[in-house]
Amino acid sequence: xxxxxxxxxxxxxxxxxxxxxxxxxxxxxxxxxxxxxxxxxxxxxxxxxxxxxxxxxxxxxxxxxxxxxxxxxxxxxxxxxxxxxxxxxxxxxxxxxxxxxxxxxxxxxxxxxxxxxxxxxxxxxxxxxxxxxxxxxxxxxxxxxxxxxxxxxxxxxxxxxxxxxxxxxxxxxxxxxxxxxxxxxxxxxxxxxxxxxxxxxxxxxxxxxxxxxxxxxxxxxxxxxxxxxxxxxxxxxxxxxxxxxxxxxxxxxxxxxxxxxxxxxxxxxxxxxxxxxxxxxxxxxxxxxxxxxxxxxxxxxxxxxxxxxxxxxxxxxxxxxxxxxxxxxxxxxxxxxxxxxxxxxxxxxxxxxxxxxxxxxxxxxxxxxxxxxxxxxxxxxxxxxxxxxxxxxxxxxxxxxxxxxxxxxxxxxxxxxxxxxxxxxxxxxxxxxxxxxxxxxxxxxxxxxxxxxxxxxxxxxxxxxxxxxxxxxxxxxxxxxxxx
Amino acid sequence: xxxxxxxxxxxxxxxxxxxxxxxxxxxxxxxxxxxxxxxxxxxxxxxxxxxxxxxxxxxxxxxxxxxxxxxxxxxxxxxxxxxxxxxxxxxxxxxxxxxxxxxxxxxxxxxxxxxxxxxxxxxxxxxxxxxxxxxxxxxxxxxxxxxxxxxxxxxxxxxxxxxxxxxxxxxxxxxxxxxxxxxxxxxxxxxxxxxxxxxxxxxxxxxxxxxxxxxxxxxxxxxxxxxxxxxxxxxxxxxxxxxxxxxxxxxxxxxxxxxxxxxxxxxxxxxxxxxxxxxxxxxxxxxxxxxxxxxxxxxxxxxxxxxxxxxxxxxxxxxxxxxxxxxxxxxxxxxxxxxxxxxxxxxxxxxxxxxxxxxxxxxxxxxxxxxxxxxxxxxxxxxxxxxxxxxxxxxxxxxxxxxxxxxxxxxxxxxxxxxxxxxxxxxxxxxxxxxxxxxxxxxxxxxxxxxxxxxxxxxxxxxxxxxxxxxxxxxxxxxxxxxxxxx
Numbered sequence: 001x002x003x004x005x006x007x008x009x010x011x012x013x014x015x016x017x018x019x020x021x022x023x024x025x026x027x028x029x030x031x032x033x034x035x036x037x038x039x040x041x042x043x044x045x046x047x048x049x050x051x052x053x054x055x056x057x058x059x060x061x062x063x064x065x066x067x068x069x070x071x072x073x074x075x076x077x078x079x080x081x082x083x084x085x086x087x088x089x090x091x092x093x094x095x096x097x098x099x100x101x102x103x104x105x106x107x108x109x110x111x112x113x114x115x116x117x118x119x120x121x122x123x124x125x126x127x128x129x130x131x132x133x134x135x136x137x138x139x140x141x142x143x144x145x146x147x148x149x150x151x152x153x154x155x156x157x158x159x160x161x162x163x164x165x166x167x168x169x170x171x172x173x174x175x176x177x178x179x180x181x182x183x184x185x186x187x188x189x190x191x192x193x194x195x196x197x198x199x200x201x202x203x204x205x206x207x208x209x210x211x212x213x214x215x216x217x218x219x220x221x222x223x224x225x226x227x228x229x230x231x232x233x234x235x236x237x238x239x240x241x242x243x244x245x246x247x248x249x250x251x252x253x254x255x256x257x258x259x260x261x262x263x264x265x266x267x268x269x270x271x272x273x274x275x276x277x278x279x280x281x282x283x284x285x286x287x288x289x290x291x292x293x294x295x296x297x298x299x300x301x302x303x304x305x306x307x308x309x310x311x312x313x314x315x316x317x318x319x320x321x322x323x324x325x326x327x328x329x330x331x332x333x334x335x336x337x338x339x340x341x342x343x344x345x346x347x348x349x350x351x352x353x354x355x356x357x358x359x360x361x362x363x364x365x366x367x368x369x370x371x372x373x374x375x376x377x378x379x380x381x382x383x384x385x386x387x388x389x390x391x392x393x394x395x396x397x398x399x400x401x402x403x404x405x406x407x408x409x410x411x412x413x414x415x416x417x418x419x420x421x422x423x424x425x426x427x428x429x430x431x432x433x434x435x436x437x438x439x440x441x442x443x444x445x446x447x448x449x450x451x452x453x454x455x456x457x458x459x460x461x462x463x464x465x466x467x468x469x470x471x472x473x474x475x476x477x478x479x480x481x482x483x484x
Numbered sequence: 485x486x487x488x489x490x491x492x493x494x495x496x497x498x499x500x501x502x503x504x505x506x507x508x509x510x511x512x513x514x515x516x517x518x519x520x521x522x523x524x525x526x527x528x529x530x531x532x533x534x535x536x537x538x539x540x541x542x543x544x545x546x547x548x549x550x551x552x553x554x555x556x557x558x559x560x561x562x563x564x565x566x567x568x569x570x571x572x573x574x575x576x577x578x579x580x581x582x583x584x585x586x587x588x589x590x591x592x593x594x595x596x597x598x599x600x601x602x603x604x605x606x607x608x609x610x611x612x613x614x615x616x617x618x619x620x621x622x623x624x625x626x627x628x629x630x631x632x633x634x635x636x637x638x639x640x641x642x643x644x645x646x647x648x649x650x651x652x653x654x655x656x657x658x659x660x661x662x663x664x665x666x667x668x669x670x671x672x673x674x675x676x677x678x679x680x681x682x683x684x685x686x687x688x689x690x691x692x693x694x695x696x697x698x699x700x701x702x703x704x705x706x707x708x709x710x711x712x713x714x715x716x717x718x719x720x721x722x723x724x725x726x727x728x729x730x731x732x733x734x735x736x737x738x739x740x741x742x743x744x745x746x747x748x749x750x751x752x753x754x755x756x757x758x759x760x761x762x763x764x765x766x767x768x769x770x771x772x773x774x775x776x777x778x779x780x781x782x783x784x785x786x787x788x789x790x791x792x793x794x795x796x797x798x799x800x801x802x803x804x805x806x807x808x809x810x811x812x813x814x815x816x817x818x819x820x821x822x823x824x825x826x827x828x829x830x831x832x833x834x835x836x837x838x839x840x841x842x843x844x845x846x847x848x849x850x851x852x853x854x855x856x857x858x859x860x861x862x863x864x865x866x867x868x869x870x871x872x873x874x875x876x877x878x879x880x881x882x883x884x885x886x887x888x889x890x891x892x893x894x895x896x897x898x899x900x901x902x903x904x905x906x907x908x909x910x911x912x913x914x915x916x917x918x919x920x921x922x923x924x925x926x927x928x929x930x931x932x933x934x935x936x937x938x939x940x941x942x943x944x945x946x947x948x949x950x951x952x953x954x955x956x957x958x959x960x961x962x963x964x965x966x967x968x969x970x971x
Contacts, residue, residue: 046589050813052582052690053569053591055723085809087855089832096812148828150817279855281864284694284806286724 006247010208012239013216014168015128016231018181019159020191021135021199022065028134028158029056029099036197040140040151048156050094055285062132062158063289065190066106067299069160070130072188072306073181075110077296081131083283088276092137092150100133100161102280106289107131112164112184113308114176125177126165135159160190166205166216171235178202178228183307187332195227202231207252208242217242218252222266224259234259238266310335318348327356334360337370337377344381347388354384358401366405375404383411395468396420424471429462429478432470436461437482448482455479487515488651495560495654495708496735499601502559503550509559510545513603516561516653517541520606523630523650532627532637532646533606534566535573541605548601555601557715562602563647563656566610568699569688570594577690578610578622578640581814581821581839591688592723593657593699593716600715602655608643612841613811614661614692616640617913618904619668621843626901630672631937635898638668638913641700645672648702655712656702661692662799663893663917665700666929670893670941673931673970675709675958677701680949681924682727684713685720693806694725696799696921706930706958710734713951729949737956744781745960749953750886751777752787757891757916757943766940769933770892773942776964777890782957787886789877792919794870796911799918801854801867807844808851814839846907875923882947888957891916893929893941916943926951930958931969939970 027034030047046054070077084102110127117123137155141148162181168174182200185193193200202225207217220242222234234257242252256269305313307329314325314335329335334355342351355370359380363373383404387397392415400414407414415421423429436458437444447454455476462475490498490512501507517538524533545559564570567577569587576582597604611621619627619642627642629635630650637646641658645668648656658665660678669676678700689699699716703709714735719728737745753774758767778784816822816835825834840848854863881889894913904910920927925948929941942961946954962969 049818051587051589051819052575052577052585052813053587053688054589055687055725057722057724087809087812089812089815091815091817091828094813094818096815097809277857279809279852279857279860281805281809281855281860284725285691 006240007243009211010239010243010246011211011213012169012235012242013166013207013209013219014174014235015166015205016164016168016174016177017203017205018162018164018178019201020069020162020185020193022062022158022160022191023189024059024062024065024158026059027156028059028062028132029156032156034157036153038153040149041153043153044155048094048152050096056099056283058286058289059158063106063291064299066130066132066158066160067291067296068188068303069162069185069190070107070110071300071303072184073107073110073112073127073130073162075107075127075130077107077291077299078104079291079293079296080104081106081289083132083286083289084280085283086133086278086280088278090136090139091148092139092152092155094137094152094155098134098136099283099286101131104288105129105131106160112177112180114173114180125167125173128163128165130160130162133159133161171232171239174204174235175228175232178231180307183330187304187307189304189332195225201225204231204235204238206235206238206242208239208246217246218254220252220255220257222257222259223269226259226261230259230261233264234266237264241266304332318342318352320348320352324352324356328352331369334370340377341380341384344377345384345388346381347384350384350388351381354380358398362401362405374406374408375401376408379404379408379411386411386415390424390471390473391415391422392420393422393468393472396422419467419469421469422471423466423469424474426474426478429470429474432462432465433475433478433482436465447479450483452483487518490515491519491651491654494705495557495703496711498654499556499558499560502548503555505550507559509548509550510542512559513541513545513561513605517605519650519652520647523652524647528633530628530630530633530637530646530650531625532609532643532650532652533563534576534578534609534624534643535607536605537572538605540572541603544598544603553599553601556711557597557655558601560602560655561605561653562597562712563606563608563644563653564594564604565641565644565656565658566607567614567659567690567692568594568657569690570604570607572604573607575607575690576623577614578612578624579839579841579844580623581835583623583821585820587688589688591699592685592720594688596716596718597657602715606647608641608647608656610643611640611664612844613690613807614640614659614664615807615843615847617663617667617910618899618901619643620901621841623841628901629898631939632898634900635938636671636901638671638894638898640664640668641702642668644702645669645674645676648672648674648704651704654704654708657712657716658700658702659689659692660698660700660921661696661803662921663914665702666893666917666927666941666943667914669702669929670931670943671898671939673934673939673941675703675706675928675930676941677703677709677713677928677951678920678926679713679717679951680727680926681921682725683729683926683949683951684716685718685723685726687720687722691806691810693803694810695806696803698921706955706962707735707738709928710738710955710959727949732952734952734955736952737959740956740959746777746957747781749782749888749957751782751784751957752881752886752889753784754787754789754792754881754889754891756789756792757889762892763896763935765935766892766897769935769940770942772968773932773961773965774890776961777957780960780964784890785886787881787884787889789874789881789919791870791873791877795874795919795922796915798867798870798874798922799914800850800911801863802871802922804847804851805855805864806851808848808855811840811844811848843907871922874919878919878923878925878945878947887946887950887953889945891943891945893917893943897935897938897940920945924948926954928954928958930962932961932965933968934971
């Protein structure tokens with residue numbers, strides 16, 4: 001039975017839970033370093049080890065970042081939120097509970113725009129809530145035979161959990177949502193948001209229902225996802241499984257599934273969940289988190305420009321196409337670099353072409369990102385100006401760019417040194433034209449007799465003879481005057 | 485000066501003499517260590533002291549900078565309850581699950597004591613994890629009442645109360661969750677103070693019930709206790725529930741003389757604390773104290789705290805709930821006792837069932853139950869709502885112009901060890917003390933007389949952060965009662 005047949009007549013209902021590790025130097029409730037990649041248990045202290053008598057002290061910077069993320073997701077940030085203890089026993093959870101937020105989260109009621117509907121209205125996914133919590137440590141099961149090892153470096157690092165409404169109806173929309181969400185998180189600069197490094201983690205809640213039905217089906221949760229494409233593929237596979245079970249009159253069991261990226265399959269987690277009783281209650285070691293309206297407003301006002309706003313501005317301010325703007329705003333770094341180059345060159349359209357063409361290609365070859373590329377904004381701006389003035393051809397400009405990658409010098413100086421300045425001096429051009437006409441007597445005769453389509457061939461020959469330095473416009477003019 | 489003479493003088497005076505060089509810096513410590521050896525050890529000893537650090541205490545005494553520091557406790561030995569983290573001695577909370585555990589960091593109150601010049605030669609016995617009212621629930625054996633070895637000293641801070649009552653130290657730290665300083669102070673005939681919730685840092689106090697816990701102070705006199713609290717009070721960045729309210733001079737009224745030192749002070753007698761069932765001889769002693777208060781110029785009036793009878797039921801939901809959470813960390817993974825079992829779950833079960841005693845186990849089960857899905861609203865949530873009503877009672881009565889309340893501290897004198905087999909009966913010995921923890925208000929017990937040789941305590945309660953007025957009344961009453969307080 002093929003997938004398309006199985007799923008026909010069913011609709012998927014998906015909500016995503018996304019955990020983002022906030023970019024703080026220290027942990028959520030102690031001064032221990034939140035640094036990633038250090039020796040096991042190097043970054044621990046009494047609080048993250050859960051020693052008797054240790055008390056949590058809230059990291060205010062984490063709250064600032066969480067607030068900014070919430071504002072970026074268009075949520076209402078609450079003046080009062082409450083930390084709560086979530087209990088379960090596991091060796092990498094030192095206190096036997098995780099400090100999280102439960103019935104009074106930091107923020108609620110936001111949205112992420114993922115496109116436009118056919119009627120031009122916004123297509124978006126609702127955000128139910130954003131809450132702040134501490135991470136658990138890591139259990140290492142394969143390092144010491146017969147034992148599990150615990151690394152508590154990650155224990156207590158600050159996270160936000162972003163819970164979406166069950167608004168997502170396709171794997172593709174889940175992907176769009178995650179990419180837009182990641183972009184907002186990156187724009188607000190609150191997290192590295194890398195799924196590969198574990199600073200962004202996604203759990204999928206999925207259920208299926210017959211098209212037209214309002215009631216939700218029984219959901220399963222997919223965990224262990226490590227890429228956006230894995231999220232999309234796992235959704236397709238799990239949805240098909242739900243449909244297949246429902247179609248044959250079966251019942252979906254509420255449970256946790258694991259994505260196996262290597263085998264490309266979704267399988268049930270070994271331990272059945274769903275019977276967990278976390279026994280939440282308000283964390284008595286921390287007073288309610290109170291944020292003043294003025295402080296929240298200040299965060300709103302100093303929030304970085306969000307992707308949607310930047311796109312709108314780029315279209316209106318620079319007169320660029322939606323397609324170009326989409327690419328230029330992919331990251332804050334690229335967008336900023338583009339704006340700097342546009343200012344330095346005085347020509348936004350040329351700057352956009354350069355950034356999306358030559359520069360991105362060069363960055364791809366070199367590795368790193370656009371800000372670490374060796375050709376400075378000032379040099380690139382000057383180069384674009386040089387090209388615009390007609391002093392160098394586009395081909396020559398690209399050659400100069402390649403030289404600038406190795407050598408920091410004035411583009412005009414390089415052009416001169418390398419003989420790349422366009423020659424527009426009539427006498428030099430006439431001499432090259434005469435030579436070409438003499439070397440290609442047959443084509444010359446037909447061209448002069450009126451066979452205009454040969455002009456391109458002859459111009460090419462002149463350009464070649466000039467090693468690219470001839471001004472092609474001038475060559476065309478001069479050649480044209482020889483006809484008849 | 486003889487050792488006994490040294491121990492019979494107020495701690496403040498001895499510290500001043502040590503600073504001035506009139507008394508050797510280690511004299512008080514030596515006297516204390518000798519008294520400890522006489523009182524504590526052996527089959528007839530109190531078993532009040534669990535761990536000692538004589539070399540460390542001597543070294544600290546030797547290292548005191550008498551010329552430079554402001555040292556209100558210079559050279560004064562202070563006994564510390566076994567649930568307050570010290571680097572120099574184990575911190576076991578009277579539990580097998582923490583046998584041999586030495587904290588890598590020290591409690592803020594310990595740091596403050598050291599900074600004030602105190603020396604810390606001993607840690608004292610307690611009911612396991614502060615759960616109990618008799619110091620019979622310790623994994624390290626029961627502590628005996630200094631005046632009658634067949635009886636209990638009260639609890640859970642029974643070891644600290646016993647060493648102060650036995651004259652081993654003038655000052656000791658205890659902790660309160662529901663009367664665990666005031667009740668043993670009353671039983672042992674000494675002064676015991678529970679400060680306002682948030683007045684003293686809990687950093688380093690091993691948590692039992694975080695929203696109720698507070699470090700408390702025992703003193704042989706009101707002044708010893710006031711001095712001790714003076715040193716440890718104040719906000720602490722390491723405890724987010726500590727509160728930044730200026731700490732006044734608690735000892736300001738120690739010499740306020742005149743005929744009527746309590747002129748203008750309104751003392752309320754809450755009727756719920758004076759039930760008809762109150763022991764007649766206890767009532768006589770309380771009435772005598774009230775007469776003294778009136779004679780001192782206090783305006784004494786009857787008041788009501790209508791939700792008082794709900795305090796014990798509420799306490800035995802809230803405290804176990806928080807305890808079940810706070811004690812989850814004792815899992816055998818990182819420190820303390822580990823008993824291997826079948827797999828991870830087996831290890832958890834073996835460790836926790838062998839590490840915790842029966843009272844702790846009972847309260848963890850109770851607390852887990854009241855926080856469980858389906859029961860949370862009926863128990864925990866309702867208990868928290870009633871807790872607010874109990875707090876409102878105090879707010880209203882203090883807003884009506886009453887400065888302090890005066891009540892019995894306990895319904896009975898110290899009982900015979902082993903006599904309270906029913907946990908509920910044991911819980912009722914905290915009936916007059918648990919309210920202050922639930923409301924967060926400061927309270928203290930001071931001796932007001934004896935029945936058949938056993939001490940009786942009178943309790944003072946004040947509004948949030950008004951320990952100063954509480955001490956003012958306590959100083960005056962102590963002076964007015966004189967020798968009657970101990971007869």
